[in-house]
Amino acid sequence: GLEIRVHADLRLEFWDDHGHCLVADQRPPLFERDGPAVAVARRLRVQEHFYGLGEKAARLDKRRQRFTMWNSDTPAYPEGCDPIYQSVPFYIGLNDGLAYGTFFDNSCRTWFDFGRLSQEYVHFAAEDGPLDYYFMAGPKISQVVERYSEVTGLMPLPPRWALGHQQSRYSYYPDTVVEEIVETFRRRDLPLDVVHLDIHYMDGYRCFTFDPRRFPDPAGLMRRLQAQGVRVVTIVDPGIKYQPTTANGQPALDDVPLFEQGYPAFDEGVKEDYFQRFPDGRLYLGEVWPGKCVFVDYTQEKARRWWGDLHRAYTDVGVAGIWNDMNEPADFTDQTGETQRDVVCWDEGRKTNHGRNRNVFGLLEARATYEGLVRLKPHERPFVLTRAGFAGIQRYASTWTGDNNSTWEHLALTIPMFASMGLSGQAFVGADVGGFLGRCSGELLTRWYQAAFLSPLCRNHKAVDAYDQEPWRFGPAYEAIIRRYLKLRYRLMPYLYTWMEEASRTGTPVFRPLVFDWQEDENTHNLDDQFLVGPDLLLAPILHAGQSERLVYFPAGRWYDFWTGIPLEGGGLQRVAAPIETCPMFVRGGAALPLGPEMSHTDERPLDPLTWQVYPDAEGAAAGVLYEDDGLSFDYQRGAYRKSRLSVVRRGDAVTAHLEVLHDGWQPPARHTEILLEGRDGRTRFQDPLTSYRVST
Numbered sequence: 001g002l003e004i005r006v007h008a009d010l011r012l013e014f015w016d017d018h019g020h021c022l023v024a025d026q027r028p029p030l031f032e033r034d035g036p037a038v039a040v041a042r043r044l045r046v047q048e049h050f051y052g053l054g055e056k057a058a059r060l061d062k063r064r065q066r067f068t069m070w071n072s073d074t075p076a077y078p079e080g081c082d083p084i085y086q087s088v089p090f091y092i093g094l095n096d097g098l099a100y101g102t103f104f105d106n107s108c109r110t111w112f113d114f115g116r117l118s119q120e121y122v123h124f125a126a127e128d129g130p131l132d133y134y135f136m137a138g139p140k141i142s143q144v145v146e147r148y149s150e151v152t153g154l155m156p157l158p159p160r161w162a163l164g165h166q167q168s169r170y171s172y173y174p175d176t177v178v179e180e181i182v183e184t185f186r187r188r189d190l191p192l193d194v195v196h197l198d199i200h201y202m203d204g205y206r207c208f209t210f211d212p213r214r215f216p217d218p219a220g221l222m223r224r225l226q227a228q229g230v231r232v233v234t235i236v237d238p239g240i241k242y243q244p245t246t247a248n249g250q251p252a253l254d255d256v257p258l259f260e261q262g263y264p265a266f267d268e269g270v271k272e273d274y275f276q277r278f279p280d281g282r283l284y285l286g287e288v289w290p291g292k293c294v295f296v297d298y299t300q301e302k303a304r305r306w307w308g309d310l311h312r313a314y315t316d317v318g319v320a321g322i323w324n325d326m327n328e329p330a331d332f333t334d335q336t337g338e339t340q341r342d343v344v345c346w347d348e349g350r351k352t353n354h355g356r357n358r359n360v361f362g363l364l365e366a367r368a369t370y371e372g373l374v375r376l377k378p379h380e381r382p383f384v385l386t387r388a389g390f391a392g393i394q395r396y397a398s399t400w401t402g403d404n405n406s407t408w409e410h411l412a413l414t415i416p417m418f419a420s421m422g423l424s425g426q427a428f429v430g431a432d433v434g435g436f437l438g439r440c441s442g443e444l445l446t447r448w449y450q451a452a453f454l455s456p457l458c459r460n461h462k463a464v465d466a467y468d469q470e471p472w473r474f475g476p477a478y479e480a481i482i483r484r485y486l487k488l489r490y491r492l493m494p495y496l497y498t499w500m501e502e503a504s505r506t507g508t509p510v511f512r513p514l515v516f517d518w519q520e521d522e523n524t525h526n527l528d529d530q531f532l533v534g535p536d537l538l539l540a541p542i543l544h545a546g547q548s549e550r551l552v553y554f555p556a557g558r559w560y561d562f563w564t565g566i567p568l569e570g571g572g573l574q575r576v577a578a579p580i581e582t583c584p585m586f587v588r589g590g591a592a593l594p595l596g597p598e599m600s601h602t603d604e605r606p607l608d609p610l611t612w613q614v615y616p617d618a619e620g621a622a623a624g625v626l627y628e629d630d631g632l633s634f635d636y637q638r639g640a641y642r643k644s645r646l647s648v649v650r651r652g653d654a655v656t657a658h659l660e661v662l663h664d665g666w667q668p669p670a671r672h673t674e675i676l677l678e679g680r681d682g683r684t685r686f687q688d689p690l691t692s693y694r695v696s697t
Contacts, residue, residue, distance in 0.1 A: 001016060001017045001137065002014060002015070002016060002017070002137045003015040003016075003017070007025075007028075009028040010028050010029055011024070011025035011026075011027065011028055011029075012024075012025050013025070014100070014135055014137065016098070016137060016139065020096070020098055022093075022095075022098060022100045022137060023042050023043070023093065023100060023102075023135075024042060024043050025040065025041065025042055025043075026041040026042055026043045026044075026120060026121040027041050027121075029131055030125070031131070036111070036125035036126060036127055037108075037125075037126055037127055037128045037129065038106075038125065038126050038129070038130065038131035039123065039124070039125035039126075039131075040123070040124055040125070040131070040133070041121040041122070041123045042121055042122045042123075043120070043121060043122075044114075044115045044118075044119065044120060044121050044122050045095045045096075047095060047096065048063070048093055048094065048095040048122075049061050049063055049093070049094045049095070049515075049525050049526065050062040050063050050091055050092070050093055050094075050114045050122070051091065051092040051094070051141075051420065051423050051513075051515070052088070052090050052091040052092045052101070052420060052423045052424045053067055053088055053089070053090065053091055053112065053420060053424065054086050054087070054088025054090070054389075054391075054420065054421055054424040054426065055084060055085060055086040055088070055389075055399065055401060055402075055417060055420070055421055055426075056082065056084070056417070056420060057077050057078065057079050057080060057081045057082065057084055057413060057417065058079065058080065058082070058416065058417075058420075059079075059416045059526070059528055060415075060416040060419055060420060060513055060515075060526060060527070060528035061525065061526040061528075062091065062112075062114050063114050063115060064114060064115050064116050065114055065116055066111065066112065066113040066114070066116040066117065067082050067083070067111065067112045067113075068082055068083045068109065068110070068111055069083060069087035069088075069089050069109060069110040069111070069112075069359060070083045070087065070109045070337070070358065070359065071083070071085060071086060071087050071328040071358055071359050071361070071362060071388045071389075071390075072084060072085065072328055072335060072336070072337075073085070073326070073328045073330035073331075073335050074335075074402070074403075075402070075403035075436075075437060076403060076404075076405055076437050076438075077402070077403075077404075078405075078409070079409065079413050084402065085328060085362075085387050085388050085389075085401075085402045086362075086387075086388055086389045086390070086393070086399065087107075087110075087359040087389075087390050087391075088389070088390065088391045088393075088421075088424045088425075088426075089103065089104040089105075089106065089110050089112070089124070089391060090102065090103040090104070090148055090152075090391055090424050090425075091112060091114075092141060092144050092145075092423060093122075094141065094515070094519060094525065097139070097519065097520050098138060098139045099138035099139055099140060099141045099143070099144050099519060100135065100136060100137050100138055100144060101134075101135070101136035101138075101144035101145075101147065101148050102124070102133055102134070102135055102136075103133060103134040103136070103148055103151060103152070103391065104124050104126070104132075104133045105132045105133060105134060105391075106126045106129045106130060106131075106132060106133075107129065107356055107357065107359045107360045107390060108126045108127055108128040108129040108355055108356055108359070109126065109127045109128075109355060109358075109359075110124065110125065110126040110127075111123070111124065111125050111126075112124045127355065128355055128356065129356060134148075134151055136148055136151075140519065141423070141515065141516050141519050142508060142516060142517075145423055145425065145507050145508065145509065145516075146506050146507050146508065148424075148425055148507065149394075149425045149506065149507025150507075152391045152392040152394075152395075152425055153392045153394065153395035153425075154394065154395070154503075154504055154505065154506075154507055155394040155395070155425075155426070155427050155428055155503055155504050155507075156381065156395070156504060157381065157500065157501055157504040157636065158381060158383060158398065158428060158500065159380065159381045159382075159383055159631060159632050160493070160497055160602050160631030160632070161193045161194065161231055161320070161383075161601070161602045161603065161631070161632075162193075162194070162321065162383040162398070162457075163193075163456065163458075163493065163496055163497060163500065163602065164191065164192070164193025164194060164458075164490070164493075164601055164602045165190075165191050165192050165193055165194075165458050165459075165460075165486050165489065166192075166193065166194035166195070166196065166233070166457070166458060166459035166460070167181065167185070167192055167194070167195050167196070167459070167460050167470065168195070168196035168198065168233075168432075168459055168460065168461035168462075169181075169196075169198065169461065169462050169464075169468075169469075170198040170199070170200075170436075170461070170462065170463050170464045171197065171198035171199060171200035171201065171464060172195065172196075172197065172198070172200075173197075173200040173201060173211075173214045173215070174211075174213070174214035174215065175214065175215050175216070175217070175218075175221045178195060178197070178221065178225070179221070179224065179225070181195060181470070182195055182225055182228060182230050183228075184470070184472070185230075185470075186228060186600065188471075188472055188479070188483075189483065189600070190471055190472070190479075190482070190483055190486060191486045191487060191489070191490050191599060191600050191601060192229075192230055192600070192601060193229065193230065193231060193601045193602055194230065194231050194232070194233055194320070194321070194459075195225065195230055195231075195232055195233075196232075196233045196234075196235065196323060196459070196461070197232060197233070197234045197235065198235050198464075199235055199237070199289050200214065201214065201215050201234060201235075204241065204290060205237075205241065205288075205289040205290040206240075206241050206243075206263055206265070206290060207236050207237060207239075207240060207241075207265060207310075208236075208264075208265050208310050208311075208313040208314070209313070210317075218317040218318075218319075219316075219317040219318055222317055222318030222319065222320075223318060226318065226320075228601075229600060229601030229602075229603055229604055230601065231320035231321065232318070232319050232320055232321075233319070233320060233321035233322065233323050233383065233385065234314055234319050234321075234322060234323065235323045235324075235325050236311075236314075236322050236323065236324060236325075236369070237288060237289065237324075237325055237326040237327070238295055238296060238324070238326065238327045238329055238361075238365055239286060239288035239289065239290060239293030239294075239295060239326065239329070239330075240263075240265050240266050240269060240275070240290075240293055240294050240295070240296070241263060241266060241290035241291065241292070241293055242266065242283075242285055242290075242291070242292035242293055242294055243262070243263040243266045244266075244270075245261070245262045245267070265310060266294065268306070269294065269296065269303075269306070270283075270294075272302070272303075272306065274296055274297060274300060274302070274303035274306055274307075275294040275295060275296060275297060276294070276295050276296070276297045276343050276344070276345060277343070277344060278342055278343060278344065279342060279344055284340065284343045286329070286330075286331035286332075286333060286334075286340075287331060287332045287333045288326060288330060288331065288332060289326075295329055295361075296365070296368075297345050297346055298361065298364035298365050298367070298368055299345045299346045299347045299348065299357060299360075299364060300346045303346075303368075304364065304367065304368035304371065305368070305371075305372070307365070307368040307369070307372065308368045308369060308370075308371050308372015308373070308375060308376075309372055309375070309376070310372070311369065311372045311373060311376060312376055315373070315376045315377055320383065321382070321383030321384065321385065322369050322373065322382075322383070322384050322385070323384075323385045323386075324362065324365055324366055324369055324384060324385065324386040324387065324388075324397065325386075325387050326387070327361060327362040327365050327366075327386060327387060327388040328358070328361070328362065328387070328388045329358075329361050329362075329388075337354065337358050340354040340358070341353060341354050341355055342354070345357040359390050360390045361388065362386055362387065362388025362389050362390070362393070363388075363389050363390040363392060363393050363396070365386075366384055366386045366389065366393060366396040366397040367395070367396045369382075369384050369396070369397075370382050370384050370395075370396035370397065371396075378634075379633050379634070380632055380633065381632065381633070381634060383398070384396055384397040384398070385397060385398050385399070385400065385457070386398070386399055387399070387400065387402050389426075391424075391425070392425075393426065394425050394426045394427065394428070394507075398428035398429065398430070398456070398457050399421065399426055399428070399429055399457075400429070400430045400431055400432065400457055400459065401414065401417050401418075401429075401430075401431040401432075402436075403432075403436045403437055403463075404431055404432055404435050404436050404437070405435050405436070405437050405438050406434060406435030406436075406437065406438040406439055406440040406441075406444065406466070406469075407435060407438065407444075408444065408543060408544055408545055410431075410435055411435075411444065411447065411448050411451060411543055412529065412543040412544075414431045414451065414452070414455075415451070415528055415529060415530075415531055415541075415543075416513075416528040417431070418430075418431070418455060418511045418531070419509075419511065419512060419513040419528060419531060421509075422509025422510070422511050422512050422513075422516075423509060423512070423513070423516070425507055426509075427456060427500065427503035427504075427507070427508070427509050427510050427511075428456045428457060428500070428503075429455065429456055429457060429511065430452065430455045430456060430457025430458060430459055431452065431455070432459065432460070432461040432462070433445075433448050433449060433452050433458065433459060433460040433461070434448050434449075434460055434461075434462065434469045435448070436461055436462060436463050436466075437463050437466065438466060439466055439467045440462075440466075440467070440469050441474065442473075442474030442475060442477075442478040443478070443545060443546075443580065444545070445469065445471070445473075445474060445478065445482070446474075446478045446481050446482055446580060447541060447542050447543070447580075447583075449471070449481075449482045449485050449486070450481075450485055450541050450542070450583035451539070451541035451542075451543070451583070453485040453486060453488065453489045453583075454489060454492065454496065454511075454533045454537065454539065455511055456496070456500065456510050456511060458489065471483070471486075481580065481581050484581070485583070487598050490596070490598060490599045490602070491595045491596055491597070491598060492537075492593070492595060493596055493599075493602065494594040494595060494596050494607060494610070494626055494628075495534060495536075495537075495593050495594055495595070496510070496533070496534075497627065497628075497631075498534075498594065498625060498626055498627040499533075499534040499535075501627040501641075502627075510533060510534060511531060511532075511533060512531065512532050513527065513528060513531060513532070514527050514530065514531070514532060514538075514553070514555065515527070516532070517532060517535060517555075518555045521555055521556070523553055523555075524553070524555065527553060529543060530552060530553065535588065535591075536587055536588045536591035536593060536624075537562075537585065537586075537587060537588075537593075538552075538554075538559065538585070538586040538587075538588065539583060539584070539585050539586075540552040540576070540583075540584040540585075540586075541583050541584070542578050542583070542584075547578070548577065548578055548579050548580070549575055549576060549577050549578055550575070550576065550578055550584065551573050551574070551575055551576075552573065552574055552575075552576050552584055552586075553572070553573050554568070554569075554570030554571065554572065554573075554574060554586070555570050555571070556570050556571040557569075557570050557571075557588065557589055557590075557617065557618070558570070558588075558589025558590070558615075558616075558617050558618050559586045559587065559588060559589060560586060560587045560589065560615045560678055561585075561586060562585040562586060562587055563582065563585065565678045567589065567615075567678070568586075587613075587615045588615070589615055589616065589617040589618065589622075590615065590616070590617035590621060590622050590623070591614075591615050591622060591623075591624055592612050592613070592614045592615070592622045592623055592624030592646045592647075592648060593612070593613045593615075593624060594610060594611070594612055594624060594626040594646075595610075595611045595612075595613060596608075596609075596610065596611070597609065602631065603631075606668065606669040606671060607628070607668060607669075607671060608669065608670075608671035608672060609671060609672040609673065609674050610626075610671055610672070610673045610674070611673075611674040611675075611676060612624065612646050612673070612674065612675045612676065613676050613678070614646075614648045614675060614676065614677045614678060615678045616648065616650050616677070616678070620649055620650035620651055621647075621648070621649050621650075622647075622648045623645065623646065623647045623648070624645070624646050625643065625644065625645050625646075625662075626643070626644045626645075626646075627641065627642075627643050628641060628642045628643075628644075628666060628668055629641040629642070629666050630666065635666075636666075639663070639665040640665050640666045641663060641665050641666045642661065642663060642664055642665065642666045642667070642668060643661070643662040643663040644659060644660065644661050644662065645659075645660050645662055646658070646659050646675070647660075648675070648677065650677070655677065657675055659673070
């Protein structure tokens with residue numbers, strides 16, 4: 001279905017089998033010794049739109065903008081700041097309703113220009129490396145994303161607890177404070193599955209250690225928290241403290257004394273030559289939290305395995321997940337990476353410099369961490385969270401958008417950032433709810449939770465020097481609203497988990513822009529202040545202070561107000577009310593949503609009752625799917641899962657419902673199933689036997 005025309009000067013054109021030219025080179029490809037090593041310039045069409053590029057502090061449609069791929073530690077980044085933490089050199093073009101994708105498979109510093117410098121062409125280039133790129137023909141955006149995921153890899157299905165609410169702080173310490181935070185969540189009836197430990201749990205900021213004064217019994221702490229349904233995720237930075245001893249023969253720096261006691265992670269890494277070095281053999285030393293640090297050469301297979309096995313220090317005491325931060329890699333003495341340019345990495349024997357390896361440093365660290373956890377806990381799915389990454393990072397880790405700000409502008413920016421990451425193969429994404437830097441307010445925190453309560457990763461995180469940001473910090477009025485949305489997240493967990501499983505098989509994003517499902521509708525092409533969760537839920541959160549109503553765009557078809565069940569017809573803009581307690585939320589006509597009971601954590605009780613909320617389309621039909629497994633092991637990969645489908649048809653007063661099991665490899669506990677049908681006059685709750693009924697399975 002695709003024809004590639006190669007001109008004598010190596011210009012390429014890609015045509016589909018209907019005679020449409022999808023892209024065409026504007027001029028021959030560039031190969032230079034000075035400046036960009038390789039470059040491609042394509043024609044820019046008047047109506048063309050551009051999406052993707054992973055994590056960028058930018059709006060959804062990248063037209064008329066220019067971007068750099070160079071992983072950078074950029075706290076408090078504003079909209080337009082570039083580059084930031086991740087590099088994903090993949091974009092989707094949409095022109096005349098036809099989508100295509102280009103993945104520029106080059107790990108060096110690269111640039112993408114979508115008509116900012118010239119109205120004639122789209123331009124991508126790299127300062128070094130090969131001109132290798134993959135072209136994916138659509139014509140649907142969903143097909144392009146799926147084909148990109150086939151090339152770069154799929155997200156493994158995460159453990160279900162990782163989809164629960166997560167609470168973090170830089171930092172919670174000592175252990176009694178951690179327990180008090182968890183106890184407060186439980187006492188205030190606020191759902192919680194995960195608490196994070198930032199760098200102050202370590203002994204002198206040394207990775208793979210616990211401070212013996214602040215955390216004298218980490219195993220006991222993990223047991224006590226897990227008894228309350230809460231798991232612990234610990235931060236692990238890549239900077240290993242430079243701690244030479246007289247025994248290892250390493251010369252000490254003038255400002256770093258020799259230590260009497262060794263630090264195993266440093267000593268072993270030096271002995272086995274796992275750390276990055278300059279061409280003359282000197283260790284590359286950066287500066288992070290512990291002071292002078294060395295950095296693992298993750299391009300070495302042996303070093304990756306060694307790094308992964310070091311996590312036994314955590315798994316043996318019951319730590320459930322690992323958070324890889326500062327892995328651009330951050331260096332307080334040079335955030336640009338320029339002083340590291342001569343650092344040599346093994347790179348599968350090619351011994352290449354930092355310019356080829358910086359962008360994949362975080363990816364390879366996450367790979368080493370993930371594979372280590374699989375070896376150490378082979379019967380449990382790992383949870384790894386990373387700040388930096390490259391194309392394919394979804395194979396090993398979930399990602400969050402780094403050190404954001406407690407501002408309304410940053411709240412609004414999360415929507416196009418999540419959407420762009422989803423279109424770039426990363427389904428498991430989130431941001432620091434409430435903002436990491438600066439002071440939040442009760443209104444901002446509440447509206448942020450309303451915008452993020454169904455994001456795949458839902459984590460509240462705050463800086464060490466900022467005002468506390470737990471859900472109760474701004475009084476009971478705001479706390480009650482936040483509680484309502486957290487409880488709804490857990491009720492919708494069956495729906496969220498079902499579409500996360502879909503993402504693990506196809507790459508289809510869970511959090512996605514409306515253009516993903518309605519690319520033929522031009523009104524969606526640059527719409528990025530509302531979004532979809534799965535194919536059926538449309539959210540239009542409030543993104544400005546003091547706002548109590550907003551315009552919402554509804555694609556053609558029937559929609560239902562989630563809160564009232566009242567139907568409305570799409571195909572245009574409508575003004576909707578949004579007082580502080582309400583996030584505008586709508587359900588696509590034709591959907592059947594699986595909901596569970598309220599829970600304090602994901603393992604609190606079985607899915608009983610299972611409630612299907614049914615929203616018929618204009619013809620009276622609706623359908624939905626439910627995926628279930630044990631939520632923790634890899635057994636689902638061997639068929640140990642259950643997939644069900646509910647189909648409902650309403651014709652006048654007659655209702656036919658068919659609940660079928662599509663795959664029956666896992667048996668859920670006995671439960672009641674409720675089917676609740678939305679009607680033209682609002683929600684019917686078991687008053688009418690023709691439209692609402694209860695069955696047992």
